[in-house]
Amino acid sequence: MSYIYKLIRNNQSVNRIVLLGWVLRVMEELVDLVPVVMFIWMVNQGDVFSLLQITALSGLSIFALLLKFAFAQGGYFNFVGAYQSTNQLRVTLLDRLRRLPLNLLLGKRSGQWQHLFTTQFKQFEEVFSHLLADIIAQLMLFIALITILVYLQPMLALATLLPLPIAWLCYRLLSQFFTPKITADHHEQALASSQLFEYLQGLTMLKSYAVTDLLLEPLVMRLQILRRSGLTLEKSGGIASQVPNLISQFGLVGFLVMSGWLISNDVLAIQTWVFTALIALYLMQVQHTLSMLLPESKVLLSSAKALYDIQTLPNQTIEGKGVSYGRFVLDHASFNHGLETDTLHGLSASINEGQFCAIIGPSGSGKSTLLNLLAGFQAPSSGSITLGGIDIADIGTKNLYQSLLHVGQHVQLFSGTIRENLLIADSLSTDNALISVLEDVGLHQWFTNLPLGLDQQIGENGMYLSGGEKQRLSIARALLRRADILLLDEPTSALDSETQKTVLQSLHKVYQNKTIIMVAHRLDTIVQADQIILMEYGRIVAKGSHQALLKKSRLYRDMWQYTPE
Numbered sequence: 001m002s003y004i005y006k007l008i009r010n011n012q013s014v015n016r017i018v019l020l021g022w023v024l025r026v027m028e029e030l031v032d033l034v035p036v037v038m039f040i041w042m043v044n045q046g047d048v049f050s051l052l053q054i055t056a057l058s059g060l061s062i063f064a065l066l067l068k069f070a071f072a073q074g075g076y077f078n079f080v081g082a083y084q085s086t087n088q089l090r091v092t093l094l095d096r097l098r099r100l101p102l103n104l105l106l107g108k109r110s111g112q113w114q115h116l117f118t119t120q121f122k123q124f125e126e127v128f129s130h131l132l133a134d135i136i137a138q139l140m141l142f143i144a145l146i147t148i149l150v151y152l153q154p155m156l157a158l159a160t161l162l163p164l165p166i167a168w169l170c171y172r173l174l175s176q177f178f179t180p181k182i183t184a185d186h187h188e189q190a191l192a193s194s195q196l197f198e199y200l201q202g203l204t205m206l207k208s209y210a211v212t213d214l215l216l217e218p219l220v221m222r223l224q225i226l227r228r229s230g231l232t233l234e235k236s237g238g239i240a241s242q243v244p245n246l247i248s249q250f251g252l253v254g255f256l257v258m259s260g261w262l263i264s265n266d267v268l269a270i271q272t273w274v275f276t277a278l279i280a281l282y283l284m285q286v287q288h289t290l291s292m293l294l295p296e297s298k299v300l301l302s303s304a305k306a307l308y309d310i311q312t313l314p315n316q317t318i319e320g321k322g323v324s325y326g327r328f329v330l331d332h333a334s335f336n337h338g339l340e341t342d343t344l345h346g347l348s349a350s351i352n353e354g355q356f357c358a359i360i361g362p363s364g365s366g367k368s369t370l371l372n373l374l375a376g377f378q379a380p381s382s383g384s385i386t387l388g389g390i391d392i393a394d395i396g397t398k399n400l401y402q403s404l405l406h407v408g409q410h411v412q413l414f415s416g417t418i419r420e421n422l423l424i425a426d427s428l429s430t431d432n433a434l435i436s437v438l439e440d441v442g443l444h445q446w447f448t449n450l451p452l453g454l455d456q457q458i459g460e461n462g463m464y465l466s467g468g469e470k471q472r473l474s475i476a477r478a479l480l481r482r483a484d485i486l487l488l489d490e491p492t493s494a495l496d497s498e499t500q501k502t503v504l505q506s507l508h509k510v511y512q513n514k515t516i517i518m519v520a521h522r523l524d525t526i527v528q529a530d531q532i533i534l535m536e537y538g539r540i541v542a543k544g545s546h547q548a549l550l551k552k553s554r555l556y557r558d559m560w561q562y563t564p565e
């Protein structure tokens with residue numbers, strides 16, 4: 001329960017609305033008791049009811065019904081509070097996501113995030129929209145009924161409540177088996193979501209190979225597992241609800257035995273017994289409702305905990321030490337992707353400010369991983385990487401990304417216009433500046449043929465563009481940014497060699513005297529580099545200029561020999 005409080009404690013206005021909803025819900029339940037209490041009181045006043053008393057009682061019952069209806073409308077406040085708190089929390093957590101270190105963000109599969117932000121948020125919402133209100137209302141009703149019963153006959157109250165501690169202990173015991181089933185079911189739901197995503201995304205490729213069942217079969221199996229985990233959850237939840245309920249209902253036996261003893265000893269009048277029986281039956285119904293609500297609360301609260309756990313994940317440093325230029329120094333930096341062996345092994349190198357440095361090597365040698373470390377997306381698992389003498393993790397993302405720009409292998413564009421996608425780099429750019437960078441990457445001809453020019457929509461992640469157009473648009477955006485440090489991961493892989501040359505020339509012109517670190521496969525694009533870092537199997541095997549490497553590295557000579565003209 002404390003997770004819920006921690007998740008919404010800063011939201012006073014929502015808290016007030018939720019509180020109001022709870023009060024009205026409690027009133028809705030308690031108002032039922034008004035005619036009952038009135039009836040008991042009137043009977044206790046005298047044996048025979050006058051016409052006036054009967055009319056008053058009927059009127060009161062109708063009034064109580066109308067009040068109940070009015071209070072029930074207060075459920076609206078629960079929904080308002082629930083939707084507001086959920087919405088606010090969703091915004092907070094989405095904001096939180098952008099502060100997460102990349103390894104934590106990528107540590108979960110997309111389906112797990114999707115499950116968290118849809119199903120588990122919905123469950124969190126239900127905690128407010130009905131669960132807490134229902135539990136509080138039922139507890140208040142329970143207390144009110146017990147009070148009436150104690151007032152009428154304390155011994156009967158005691159006998160009725162006797163099994164309750166045992167029922168509670170039993171619930172605690174059974175919920176220990178039930179709780180892991182909730183976690184397992186959430187896990188299965190997230191995996192099924194991930195697999196469904198993968199299936200939908202890969203369907204076109206699988207169709208072209210005529211092997212759609214390749215992913216369908218595991219997905220069907222996953223859904224079977226999900227069905228089983230759902231059933232197991234229902235079963236253990238049912239037991240955790242029904243057994244304590246059964247034990248608590250033995251209170252009725254206690255009530256009857258005690259009634260018999262009290263009546264036979266003339267301690268209890270039949271008339272009072274009728275009232276107590278009425279209250280005891282009501283009490284059993286409330287206990288039954290509570291026993292259903294408690295396991296349900298465990299499920300819903302587990303979602304609140306999952307959401308709270310995101311808040312406790314470590315942040316990337318935002319306001320750091322403030323230096324974001326100078327020399328990169330790698331000192332025995334290693335990196336592990338969470339596998340048995342390191343991906344990068346003790347890398348040591350330095351890249352001076354204003355240098356054009358190329359990182360090359362066979363596929364899988366760790367070039368992109370190294371670039372990610374230099375961009376501060378991930379931290380070395382041992383050793384260090386500093387920029388201007390400060391550990392990259394300590395610089396703080398705000399300062400770092402003001403002067404460092406990383407253009408990844410997979411182009412990231414957003415649905416929207418060309419202008420909107422370019423303005424991400426510099427929101428104050430004029431149309432002329434935008435057109436100029438499009439020219440620099442050889443997109444001028446393409447651009448002039450577009451009916452809407454800069455206002456042309458490019459679709460989700462640029463789906464209306466060719467691979468080369470996407471890549472050039474992404475480079476045009478980088479040109480606009482004019483950062484101090486530019487990290488490029490095979491930025492021109494989708495371009496023909498002529499266009500590649502044009503684009504790289506523009507890049508070097510705009511980023512003259514700035515640090516450029518570029519992962520490249522084509523060696524002819526990096527012969528001018530001040531320093532080339534050659535990697536193999538996660539290690540730096542040679543570094544130096546093109547000429548120096550030709551002399552000292554056999555691997556480099558081989559690679560150069562096979563570079564196409």
Ligand SMILES: Nc1ncnc2c1ncn2[C@@H]1O[C@H](COP(=O)(O)OP(=O)(O)OP(=O)(O)O)[C@@H](O)[C@H]1O
Nearest residue numbers: 337338339343361362363364365366367368369370
């Ligand atoms: N998220 C990940 N989890 C586990 N292993 C990974 C992950 N990302 C990359 N790897 C592994 O790390 C190694 C280095 O990958 P990296 O992408 O850095 O190589 P690369 O030299 O850039 O390759 P390429 O030239 O093919 O792009 C590879 O063996 C790859 O399989």
